[in-house]
Amino acid sequence: MKEVNAAIITIGDELLIGQTIDTNSAWMAKELNAIGVWVKRRVAVGDNAADIRYALDEESKEADIILLTGGLGPTADDITKPLLCDYFGGKMVTNDQVLEHVHYLFEHVFRRTGPMLERNLKQAEVPDNCTVLMNERGTAPGMWFEKEGKVYVSMPGVPHEMKGLMEKEVLPRLLKQFEMPVILHETLLTFGIGESILAEAIKDWEEALPVNMKLAYLPHYGMVRLRLTVTGHDKNLLEKELEGQVRQLKELVKEWLVIDMDLNMQQVVAKFLKERKQTVGTAESCTGGYVAHLLTIDPGASSNFKGSVVAYDNQVKKDILGVSDQSLESVGAVSEEVVKQMARGVLKNLKTDYALATSGIMGPDGGSEKKPIGTVWIAVGNADKIEAKEFHFRFDRSRNIEQTAITALNLLRKFIVENDG
Amino acid sequence: MKEVNAAIITIGDELLIGQTIDTNSAWMAKELNAIGVWVKRRVAVGDNAADIRYALDEESKEADIILLTGGLGPTADDITKPLLCDYFGGKMVTNDQVLEHVHYLFEHVFRRTGPMLERNLKQAEVPDNCTVLMNERGTAPGMWFEKEGKVYVSMPGVPHEMKGLMEKEVLPRLLKQFEMPVILHETLLTFGIGESILAEAIKDWEEALPVNMKLAYLPHYGMVRLRLTVTGHDKNLLEKELEGQVRQLKELVKEWLVIDMDLNMQQVVAKFLKERKQTVGTAESCTGGYVAHLLTIDPGASSNFKGSVVAYDNQVKKDILGVSDQSLESVGAVSEEVVKQMARGVLKNLKTDYALATSGIMGPDGGSEKKPIGTVWIAVGNADKIEAKEFHFRFDRSRNIEQTAITALNLLRKFIVENDG
Numbered sequence: 001m002k003e004v005n006a007a008i009i010t011i012g013d014e015l016l017i018g019q020t021i022d023t024n025s026a027w028m029a030k031e032l033n034a035i036g037v038w039v040k041r042r043v044a045v046g047d048n049a050a051d052i053r054y055a056l057d058e059e060s061k062e063a064d065i066i067l068l069t070g071g072l073g074p075t076a077d078d079i080t081k082p083l084l085c086d087y088f089g090g091k092m093v094t095n096d097q098v099l100e101h102v103h104y105l106f107e108h109v110f111r112r113t114g115p116m117l118e119r120n121l122k123q124a125e126v127p128d129n130c131t132v133l134m135n136e137r138g139t140a141p142g143m144w145f146e147k148e149g150k151v152y153v154s155m156p157g158v159p160h161e162m163k164g165l166m167e168k169e170v171l172p173r174l175l176k177q178f179e180m181p182v183i184l185h186e187t188l189l190t191f192g193i194g195e196s197i198l199a200e201a202i203k204d205w206e207e208a209l210p211v212n213m214k215l216a217y218l219p220h221y222g223m224v225r226l227r228l229t230v231t232g233h234d235k236n237l238l239e240k241e242l243e244g245q246v247r248q249l250k251e252l253v254k255e256w257l258v259i260d261m262d263l264n265m266q267q268v269v270a271k272f273l274k275e276r277k278q279t280v281g282t283a284e285s286c287t288g289g290y291v292a293h294l295l296t297i298d299p300g301a302s303s304n305f306k307g308s309v310v311a312y313d314n315q316v317k318k319d320i321l322g323v324s325d326q327s328l329e330s331v332g333a334v335s336e337e338v339v340k341q342m343a344r345g346v347l348k349n350l351k352t353d354y355a356l357a358t359s360g361i362m363g364p365d366g367g368s369e370k371k372p373i374g375t376v377w378i379a380v381g382n383a384d385k386i387e388a389k390e391f392h393f394r395f396d397r398s399r400n401i402e403q404t405a406i407t408a409l410n411l412l413r414k415f416i417v418e419n420d421g
Numbered sequence: 422m423k424e425v426n427a428a429i430i431t432i433g434d435e436l437l438i439g440q441t442i443d444t445n446s447a448w449m450a451k452e453l454n455a456i457g458v459w460v461k462r463r464v465a466v467g468d469n470a471a472d473i474r475y476a477l478d479e480e481s482k483e484a485d486i487i488l489l490t491g492g493l494g495p496t497a498d499d500i501t502k503p504l505l506c507d508y509f510g511g512k513m514v515t516n517d518q519v520l521e522h523v524h525y526l527f528e529h530v531f532r533r534t535g536p537m538l539e540r541n542l543k544q545a546e547v548p549d550n551c552t553v554l555m556n557e558r559g560t561a562p563g564m565w566f567e568k569e570g571k572v573y574v575s576m577p578g579v580p581h582e583m584k585g586l587m588e589k590e591v592l593p594r595l596l597k598q599f600e601m602p603v604i605l606h607e608t609l610l611t612f613g614i615g616e617s618i619l620a621e622a623i624k625d626w627e628e629a630l631p632v633n634m635k636l637a638y639l640p641h642y643g644m645v646r647l648r649l650t651v652t653g654h655d656k657n658l659l660e661k662e663l664e665g666q667v668r669q670l671k672e673l674v675k676e677w678l679v680i681d682m683d684l685n686m687q688q689v690v691a692k693f694l695k696e697r698k699q700t701v702g703t704a705e706s707c708t709g710g711y712v713a714h715l716l717t718i719d720p721g722a723s724s725n726f727k728g729s730v731v732a733y734d735n736q737v738k739k740d741i742l743g744v745s746d747q748s749l750e751s752v753g754a755v756s757e758e759v760v761k762q763m764a765r766g767v768l769k770n771l772k773t774d775y776a777l778a779t780s781g782i783m784g785p786d787g788g789s790e791k792k793p794i795g796t797v798w799i800a801v802g803n804a805d806k807i808e809a810k811e812f813h814f815r816f817d818r819s820r821n822i823e824q825t826a827i828t829a830l831n832l833l834r835k836f837i838v839e840n841d842g
Contacts, residue, residue, distance in 0.1 A: 016450055018447040018460075022447070025436075026441065073640075110615070196538055199540065308731035312728045315727070319770060350740075
């Protein structure tokens with residue numbers, strides 16, 4: 001069986017002037033990968049006819065599937081639709097189903113009054129040589145073209161519209177059209193070991209991997225994800241092969257292993273808390289609510305997360321968390337004493353099983369010789385005991401915030417495991 | 422003067438399996454743009470020699486500057502460095518300055534004990550036909566190649582290492598090597614109007630723009646950024662042209678204009694508070710600390726942000742914010758009554774000038790017929806009065822959280838302007 005290759009082309013000047021970070025491509029690549037399609041290249045080009053044509057010519061040389069996003073909005077800087085029509089040799093016609101849908105959205109969803117704008121009505125115009133893919137979440141439809149055995153799909157760049165189209169239309173149609181190889185992944189999450197030492201520890205095992213297996217190191221804020229991928233045809237056989245290798249790898253990295261699932265740190269913590277029917281609350285100074293945000297981003301958070309006191313100002317630390325004036329004056333807010341009092345304040349006032357507290361200097365200002373930028377105290381505890389630990393990070397402000405949050409969640413994870421099996 | 426074009430090539434399987442979102446390219450594009458370089462294309466390829474070579478061949482056809490990131494780490498899946506050496510016809514040699522730097526990092530920054538790993542020492546090996554760019558923040562150096570009048574620069578993919586190299590080495594050298602055109606941008610931030618209605622409102626003005634000016638619409642969570650770009654040679658003249666056009670545009674969009682600067686919503690709020698020497702605190706149910714996070718992500722937050730009570734659980738709403746049992750039982754947590762009490766609780770307990778409170782149903786569960794998913798109440802107020810407003814969002818969970826946060830910050834912005842000039 002031949003490998004099925006895809007290319008992703010994202011269109012829009014906003015990607016080339018750095019105004020927009022492309023999150024679509026990563027999501028699309030993950031979904032394509034899961035059905036057995038390998039993304040070979042991703043290209044971003046501007047709202048420029050010659051550049052879009054060049055990208056279409058170029059990417060269709062190697063890829064079987066060419067997915068395009070962007071360039072379909074209602075404003076004047078969008079030129080993609082007529083270009084595609086011409087590229088595939090069609091002419092523009094009004095699609096009644098899309099027109100009806102645009103009217104419906106304006107009346108019932110956007111709740112607009114007044115006449116429709118011409119530029120909105122134009123969204124119902126499509127090339128007569130494409131299969132129209134209905135976009136339930138917006139006015140611009142998806143368009144499916146076929147040429148010389150290759151598939152080209154154009155979708156709007158708005159992430160939740162693109163996702164709706166991919167899930168409902170594009171992925172099911174691709175599965176019908178192509179015979180896919182099997183691609184399986186297994187992921188191990190590790191924490192507290194650098195990429196190079198980890199690589200050294202598993203060197204012999206990695207070098208002996210069969211040719212259809214590939215290991216990727218994915219470092220992220222003190223964590224390293226190890227992603228093992230196997231490609232082939234016989235799903236049952238591949239599953240067994242993968243399972244055997246994962247078992248060996250787990251043994252080699254057991255000292256740093258967080259979990260053998262593709263979860264992030266906050267998902268691991270949430271899983272552990274749910275399994276034990278326990279709750280946590282946070283007291284955050286330097287992380288400014290970011291730990292709470294991480295703990296509430298996934299559905300179902302209310303069963304294990306009660307709340308947080310973001311005590312950015314010392315007065316809030318005193319008034320709501322009961323941190324003592326004397327501690328703040330003698331040892332300062334970034335100290336073992338204060339961070340432990342903050343954790344105690346959470347247990348008392350939020351009535352949770354566990355408390356997590358952070359206080360530190362994130363930069364770029366506020367450092368001193370005794371407490372340089374990157375100095376962080378984190379406390380974790382329950383009714384029986386509260387532990388605190390000092391860290392020194394050396395990144396910029398936003399990365400220091402994220403690193404502190406992940407490190408705090410990892411301390412909580414370890415505390416749960418150590419104190420509650 | 423000829424336009425100076427750049428291409429960005431990002432290397433790494435993690436970009437093609439969707440494990441990593443590429444934030445580097447956007448940052449690089451912004452910086453390049455600022456010095457007058459136009460990014461024509463961005464390409465992502467895997468850790469595969471043939472694909473990297475193909476990308477180098479292809480991108481050097483049109484671009485004067487080819488920037489590469491990724492593929493330089495210490496682990497086995499990195500193949501870029503020897504490939505570049507070969508591509509430009511050099512041989513690998515150990516660079517003493519890099520070697521010394523790697524030793525320094527291990528001893529003093531990473532504080533590792535034990536002997537250095539061979540794979541770390543290897544990071545000091547570089548092609549003999551490149552200019553080595555010292556990477557203060559990591560072990561892998563940058564490499565600057567020149568061939569047929571074009572510049573190729575390879576940098577590690579770790580964002581803060583790449584940024585350090587760009588700022589210290591790459592951008593200053595590019596400015597020396599190329600004669601750049603002038604590219605100027607002005608950005609207006611609008612809120613509360615859709616892209617297509619906005620476009621209709623400024624259609625005549627936009628169509629009359631001179632050929633060297635271009636307008637981009639950048640929609641993001643209810644905001645639309647209007648970015649006007651002018652390209653040319655005479656900076657003074659261009660500034661005047663741009664200023665004149667921006668003045669006209671501001672008049673046309675004044676109803677929805679938030680600010681005539683390239684700031685995001687939380688930065689506008691922080692600016693307004695700082696100018697007035699006032700403070701805010703938040704009470705967050707559905708946003709789970711995300712508003713607090715936005716208000717603390719930029720430096721200097723402590724002057725205008727005191728803290729937040731993330732009251733995810735109703736008990737926390739009662740105990741810390743003083744929300745009444747009776748309100749929670751009769752009208753529920755997602756209601757005008759409760760969200761106003763939450764705001765009042767902030768003013769009282771956090772002693773701030775302004776309070777912002779959120780309560781809503783973010784999904785995917787928890788909706789009912791009376792309060793469907795996406796129902797949100799937001800309250801904003803000061804000692805004199807508290808106002809509340811209901812919203813209905815129709816996105817997925819994470820986008821509902823972000824949309825609620827931005828909408829809340831916009832309500833605060835309006836409240837500040839209306840009640841304090």
